[in-house]
Amino acid sequence: MKFVKLAALAVAMAFSTAEAAVITFQTGYSNAGAQGSAIEYRDVVEAAVANSSHSTVLNNYDIVSNQSLFGAGANHIAFKSTINFGLDAAGSYAFRAGVDFGNGGAVFLDGQAVAFKSSDMWWAHSYNNTNSVFSVGSQALAAGNHTLTIYGLEGCCDGGQQVQFSANGAAFQSFSADTLRLAAAVPEPETYAMMLGGLGLVGAIARRRRGKPAA
Structure with a gap:
């Protein structure tokens, strides 16, 4: 859950980054x-x-x-x-x-x-x-x-x-x-990278959860 929250924060930061x-x-x-x-x-x-x-x-x-x-x-x-x-x-x-x-x-x-x-x-x-x-x-x-x-x-x-x-x-x-x-x-290129990285992390965690055997 901690990693999911961090990824969500990265996405939020990507969309809130300000430009002059x-x-x-x-x-x-x-x-x-x-x-x-x-x-x-x-x-x-x-x-x-x-x-x-x-x-x-x-x-x-x-x-x-x-x-x-x-x-x-x-x-x-x-x-x-x-x-x-x-x-x-x-x-x-x-x-x-x-x-x-x-x-x-x-x-x-x-x-x-x-x-x-x-x-x-x-x-x-x-x-x-x-x-x-x-x-x-x-x-x-x-x-x-x-x-x-x-x-x-x-x-x-x-x-x-x-x-x-x-x-x-x-x-x-x-x-x-x-x-x-x-x-x-418009987000800068590095902002897009942060956003996509965050989304990728969320996807990886979701796949791991689906593949984990039930206790």
């Missing part, structure tokens, strides 16, 4: 002005970053800019941030982003537009500037993989940006590849 978020930050050149919809922002920015080599994976999303990451200019910038994360269990999540998008931008969650502003957005590192930040209220998210995507257009002058989340009403914290442990989307 993957935060991809991309920029490109664009002199486009304010757009009329979230879809238009998405299309303009996607076209701009497709023609650019400026792309990196962030360790954390806390005051980043085109200049600081790529040593590039401060004018006529298209921004795209893609945050892929997973959830072990369903929950309620809110998101917010402090940005410097002089020509506005949009936010998508799992491919659906959830925020859009065409005004000059400069948060000045304060979420009290509500007209210059994106705020996505409580979202009921199922277990599994999710993607938060932020698009923006900047004429001048490339200020630092930040993206944060709140899980089930807790305090907001910046997305981070090191500290965010929301979910296990």
Whole structure:
């Protein structure tokens, strides 16, 4: 019975192993002005970053800019941030982003537009500037993989940006590849090996019990 319990524990651990978020930050050149919809922002920015080599994976999303990451200019910038994360269990999540998008931008969650502003957005590192930040209220998210995507257009002058989340009403914290442990989307290969090993052990014990003569 002890071995059966250990095997079951190995299987449980395999499914509960958490993965960090993957935060991809991309920029490109664009002199486009304010757009009329979230879809238009998405299309303009996607076209701009497709023609650019400026792309990196962030360790954390806390005051980043085109200049600081790529040593590039401060004018006529298209921004795209893609945050892929997973959830072990369903929950309620809110998101917010402090940005410097002089020509506005949009936010998508799992491919659906959830925020859009065409005004000059400069948060000045304060979420009290509500007209210059994106705020996505409580979202009921199922277990599994999710993607938060932020698009923006900047004429001048490339200020630092930040993206944060709140899980089930807790305090907001910046997305981070090191500290965010929301979910296990897909088990790693070694996790599969642990899981299969546990199942094999359970099967071997069951076969031994069936083959043992009755007392």
